[in-house]
Amino acid sequence: MSPALPFRFAVLSDAHVHDIEADHGLADAPEGLHVRLLADTMRSTRTFNESKAALEHALEDVAARGIRHVVITGDYSDDGQEPARRAARAVFQDASERLGLRIFLTVGNHDVFADEGRHRSKRFLTASGGYGLVTSDPERRDPQARSVTLSPAMRCLGSPQGLTELGAFGFFSAEHAAGWQTPFGTNPAPEARRYEVTSACGGRRAWLMDASYLVEPVPGIRFLMIDANVFVPLAPGERRADMHYTDSTNAGWAELLIHKPFLLPWMTEIAEAALRDGAQLFAFSHYPVVDPLDGTAEDERVLLGETEMVKRVPPDTVAAALIQAGIDLHFSGHLHVNDTAQARVSGRVLTNIAVPALCGFPPAYKIVTVQACAVSVETIRLDALALDPRLMRLYAREAAEDGLDPGALLEARDYGEFLSAHIGRIATRRYLKRDWAPAMAAAIRRLKLADLAWLAETSEPQAIAVVMPGDPDKQALVSPALADLPATELLGDWYRLRMGGDLGVDRIGPDRMSVYHALAQAFAAGDWPEGSAQAEFRRFFRMMSAYAEGLPSADFTIDRETGAISVD
Incomplete structure (x- = not known):
């Protein structure tokens, strides 16, 4: 069935929600706020404390433009902790009930970890100065912390447990949708969506849940939501105390083609069905499928070496496989870049639209307008979002007490200036030192x-x-x-x-x-x-x-x- 056109939807990515007003277990929270350190922000690729406000602002903006369908391409939570998951769910529920938005999620590397989860530890400002550590790891120590609080809620859960709270946003159901399915059929139960993955040496096997699904939000528009996280069991000698799987961060689609071989045939079937039915198909996952660095990877290897960014550039075989499957348009997140990239194989083209993070430079999201034979993309900047004066006050206190040089961060007049100053700061404090x-x-x-x-x-x-x-x-x-x-x-x-x-x-x-x-x-x-x-x-x-x-x-x-x- 051909869709009613034009049809508009929004694509957001990497919200990394941290709720400063949620209780993370710190007894000595300043002004009742659980605020991550400015020092940590100045070393990170993303900001923490502004993330929830940025997501709320983006969703309000989407609704104000008359758009009702939203895709979020993973990393909707800070690091998969319970307070972050609950905060994300609360924001999405409010947007659904109050604004009338229908939100569909893919999963990112920060949202879940395999089937077992992993420990998380975070530093928070304290009212008495310095910081307190809140951790799920009973073995974690920090001699410099004013306090160390053990909180099981800080643990990042595995799948499916870590997805259950957000299941209504596509993972397990899609209310009012014209259609919904997974690579394994229409049964949403986790036990019906498991696949086998084997360690590199073949000595360990695991059955993990794949959270991919296809949803048809309105007749003729189909969203192919791919769980591109790849967790491979580690051999006994490779394991760490709290990790029995490889990290998915650098794996991406290259590893997906190896360890999730059931996905490509399913994607091919979905693409063929869309073509047969006259429907428009859009693919989404957390990881890019075409090089989002404008062909500079080889220069980067010479100038900087094998950086984390270069490790995350997909090989050409990924785009070739997706083109062969009939996919022509894919939206990604993960790298926090705003980019458009294309690959061509035998006259066929695959376009990857990399959506920037809401909590990094540049803060923006995409609006997609679907026509009969064309798709228009508009990038909406969130620069004008007001900064929280409580946070700026606490940042200034931390900088003064600890002798931090925040550069232009504390002079920023809005969110856009703050994140521009942030990337300028981490250019010298993180990248110049590390890369x-x-x-x-x-x-x-x-x-x-x-x-x-x-x-x-x-x-x-x-x-x-x-x-x-x-x-x-x-x-x-x-x-x-x-x-x-x-x-x-x-x-x-x-x-x-x-x-x-x-x-x-x-x-x-x-x-x-x-x-x-x-x-x-x-x-x-x-x-x-x-x-x-x-x-x-x-x-x-x-x-x-x-x-x-x-x-x-x-x-x-x-x-x-x-x-x-x-x-x-």
């Missing part, structure tokens, strides 16, 4: 834009370990207004483009983007030997340009017959 080679990191810390312009224009190759600031008067690429901009600020913009694509370009602004483009061209024009400072920065700017100039990632239209992408 970048020491010599390159040291160069970024000591150089300015004028120095990089001089480096690009000089005729002599320079050693990255010893390259020093040049003569700013001997360069013409950078205007005086930006000449003294530290390369650490440039690094922040590098990550804004990496994570935000078009939204990063908008946040950075035309003046800086013009200078970055000129520097990229200047470094590209030189014939620099590998290992020189110029060759390193040539690769740096080549990656930066790829992030900025990839496929449209804000507002665009996809022709579903040809895969062509256009911008109005």
Whole structure:
């Protein structure tokens, strides 16, 4: 049955809900709030305390636009703890009952862990200063904590237990839907949805639940919701005390094709049925199926090594398998990036739309408008969300007491500025320390834009370990207004483009983007030997340009017959 068109739905991802007003077991909570440390936020790829407000704001915005169907592509909870699951459920129930939204979830790597769960430990501010640790692990110790509270509720549950509370949002039922099924039939019971998975050495087997399902929210529109978490049993010698399975974080679709072989034939059947019935099919999972880093993975391996991000880039075999199955459009989360990527095999196209996190830069979600032969995607920014003054007050207290340098975080006027400042901060506090080679990191810390312009224009190759600031008067690429901009600020913009694509370009602004483009061209024009400072920065700017100039990632239209992408 062909759907009534146009049909609109929203796609959100990586809400990572933490409820500051929920009781996590800390006796000495300031102002009655369970607030995660600013210090931890400044080292994390996401913010914690703003997450629930961001999700609520996004759902209110969706409803205000007259949209009634919402997909969330996993990591709806902070880390699968009971307070986080309950908070997510409460938000979704309120949105369903008060706003009339129909919400469908996929599961992410932070929501459940295999069938056994795992311990979680979190640090919270205390009213008396310092922090308290709340943990589900009876063996966990922290000599620096003011208190250590043992709370079984902090444990991330396994599946199906960890999904039960949220079962009404697609996992086990879909009220008023035109159709619902799993790879195993129409029985929603966990015992009817188990598959066998074997350890790498073949010595251990387990039967785990797969939470994939197909739902038809309205006649002719079908959502294929894939549980792409992969947990493989560990051999006895590989196990840790509380973990008997591999972590799903870096596994993604490459491991899914190996350990969940029943999914691809089912997806093929679903795609064939949609084509036969004249229905429109949309696939969703937590993990990307096409490289969301704009083809920069090889440059990244040379410049940075085998980073966590590179490990999560799916191989080409994944896209080929999905194209063969008849899938042409897939929405993902996980990497917290805003990106559009495509793969082509034998004239057929697969488009992956990576949806950014609600709790990281850039905070946004997608609106999808379905037409007969095309799909329009609009990216809705959440920048204007007001910051909670209670949190800002507690952050300032923590920074003063502990001697933290929060950069521009405490100067932010809204959520967009806060998250832009956050990614700028973790660029130096996390990524520069963890991912970048020491010599390159040291160069970024000591150089300015004028120095990089001089480096690009000089005729002599320079050693990255010893390259020093040049003569700013001997360069013409950078205007005086930006000449003294530290390369650490440039690094922040590098990550804004990496994570935000078009939204990063908008946040950075035309003046800086013009200078970055000129520097990229200047470094590209030189014939620099590998290992020189110029060759390193040539690769740096080549990656930066790829992030900025990839496929449209804000507002665009996809022709579903040809895969062509256009911008109005």
